[in-house]
Amino acid sequence: MHISAAPDPAKVLIIDDEIGPRESLRMLLKPSYQVHTAENVETGLQLLQEKRPDTIVMDIRMPGMNGIDGLRRIREIDPHLSVIMFTGFGALETAQEALRLGANDYINKPFDAVQMREVIGRNVERTRLQRQSEATAHELQELNERLRNELAQKERLASLGQASAEFVHDLSNPLTIVWGYVQILAKKLEHSGDGNNGERSASSQRELHIIEQNVRLCRELLTMWQSYGRVGATKPKLVSISSIVQDVGRGVSGMASQNGVQLDCEIAEEELTVLGDPTQLTRALQNVIVNAIQAATEKRGKVVVNCREKDLYADIQVRDTGYGIADSEIGKIFEPYFTTKQGKNGTGLGLYITKKVIDDHKGSIEVASTLGVGTTFTLRLPLHDK
Ligand SMILES: Nc1ncnc2c1ncn2[C@@H]1O[C@H](COP(=O)(O)OP(=O)(O)OP(=O)(O)O)[C@@H](O)[C@H]1O
Ligand SMILES: [Mg+2]
Incomplete structure (x- = not known):
């Protein structure tokens, strides 16, 4: 039996020191998302590293490190993660500053459930797309690098091919001469095999045979090089x-x-x-x-x-x-x-x-x-x- 796993639900991290908005937001998002909560920025940053959320909703005004400083730290850790700022009523200026500093959206408290769901959905999607394109860009870069290396290797082989074509051509003349003399020597040895020279001559014949075999191999290698690149050489x-x-x-x-x-x-x-x-x-x-x-x-x-x-x-x-x-x-x-x-x-x-x-x-x-x-x-x- 094959059981296919349900796709991972998107993760939302809520950072707010006030329990009221934090918990009501958790209840609202729980049916569709995996929700994590933190009551201060430090815990939030830790959860960010551990859980890798797809979106963060963060209050601006908090004791200790505030939301604006928190935003800077988040950006250092993950520049592509969507961050939605949660702002108190009438804090438009701070919200706008947050946008300048790289927040992706803001929502006023008390929040409207429909609007909140819509903003979060949009931002989760944005993070996912960003991450996907980042991964694709990375893959493309790796592929590019590999192709560049292969090309460099091919170019070196191609220039070697050019050089060896000339080399092969130059080599075939002296080799033909060696081949001719090997044949002459072989004939001479054949005739000198009689009499008391017999044993020495047999050994020389064996050695000459090895030379002959290898000269033949060289000739064949040259022919093969000359036909290199032809299909079915x-x-x-x-x-x-x-x-x-x-x-x-x-x-x-x-x-x-x-x-x-x-x-x-x-x-x-x-x-x-x-x-x-x-x-x-x-x-x-x-x-x-x-x-x-x-x-x-x-x-x-x-x-x-x-x-x-x-x-x-x-x-x-x-x-x-x-x-x-x-x-x-x-x-x-x-x-x-x-x-x-x-x-x-x-x-x-x-x-x-x-x-x-x-x-x-x-x-x-x-x-x-x-x-x-x-x-x-x-x-x-x-x-x-x-
Ligand atoms: N039997 C072996 N023992 C130890 N090292 C080896 C052995 N065979 C190959 N190598 C290693 O692999 C390398 C590549 O071998 P390869 O035959 O491709 O090139 P090469 O022997 O260096 O040069 P060429 O074959 O052109 O004379 C060698 O330089 C050597 O370091
Ligand atoms: Mg070798």
């Missing part, structure tokens, strides 16, 4: 995520050993297939694994890459025993340009790109870290139906 295809993880692991193993980091790849024997873009997935994984190696370098620590099936997902974990991420920074690592590697060539785009690629593949990426102990990234990609 590449058509998704079936890719073996286990082989990609394996290749990336092999590709960065040289970097790991040079940095004194132990890199272990534990990959499920059964091939895990996802639908997507192999180049994108490769760069996404490379970013995470390279970060892990960089984090573990100082301690000469360890990086373990795990790839297995879990609940119809390919579950890839990259665990390192590196420097970890501070709690204050963990929420920012996927933002573009966030980096703690200033002066070490960090652009802060690595994880931003990774997240985008994983999102594009309808996957997820999570991070858990303890400062000084290590970090684990978990990437999940939906497996293609078997």
Whole structure:
């Protein structure tokens, strides 16, 4: 069963030292409003803070702090609250002064019930509208701020896009040359594989193969950048995520050993297939694994890459025993340009790109870290139906 709550009745606060008008006003308003009363300004101000009334009816002449001073204090606390002054007979001048000081209305004593109800109704409505427009203005301001931030971020990305278009263009020539020479070297090695040079040549061939794979990746990345922004730039295809993880692991193993980091790849024997873009997935994984190696370098620590099936997902974990991420920074690592590697060539785009690629593949990426102990990234990609 669903019980809907009745809307909150509006609240009226009456501040008057005389019991007669105070109580008769309470009786008059009780059927339609939540009524609070105070016999002096001090108690009234306290109730104002506690109850947040929609309208105040306040006597002007009171012992202690009078209504005019009370009005000033109320305005300091809540500039939008309607205040109706209650004035003794013939006190027109004081009533007018109260209006000058920011009261919204005044009513003479003894009051007329119909007129009183009408004035209070009007003022309750005014306060509510004021508060509503204040809240809307606040929301608008927040929305504006958020949009401005997003725009600034987009502009930075757009200017990066322009710069990288030129960079990509300049890079493709030397890369084509490297590619050509890699092919020549591969051929030469193939022919020198006979005789007692055999073992050395086989190892060089493996190394050359890694260079070849990575030069190919660079070429593909360049092509992808050139077609960036075009809708449906590449058509998704079936890719073996286990082989990609394996290749990336092999590709960065040289970097790991040079940095004194132990890199272990534990990959499920059964091939895990996802639908997507192999180049994108490769760069996404490379970013995470390279970060892990960089984090573990100082301690000469360890990086373990795990790839297995879990609940119809390919579950890839990259665990390192590196420097970890501070709690204050963990929420920012996927933002573009966030980096703690200033002066070490960090652009802060690595994880931003990774997240985008994983999102594009309808996957997820999570991070858990303890400062000084290590970090684990978990990437999940939906497996293609078997
Ligand atoms: N495994 C990790 N251990 C500790 N900190 C990490 C790890 N991975 C990422 N970070 C933190 O997240 C930040 C952002 O990573 P991201 O890969 O986006 O950029 P970057 O590595 O600084 O620069 P780039 O990837 O361009 O070289 C890093 O600067 C680092 O502070
Ligand atoms: Mg990085």
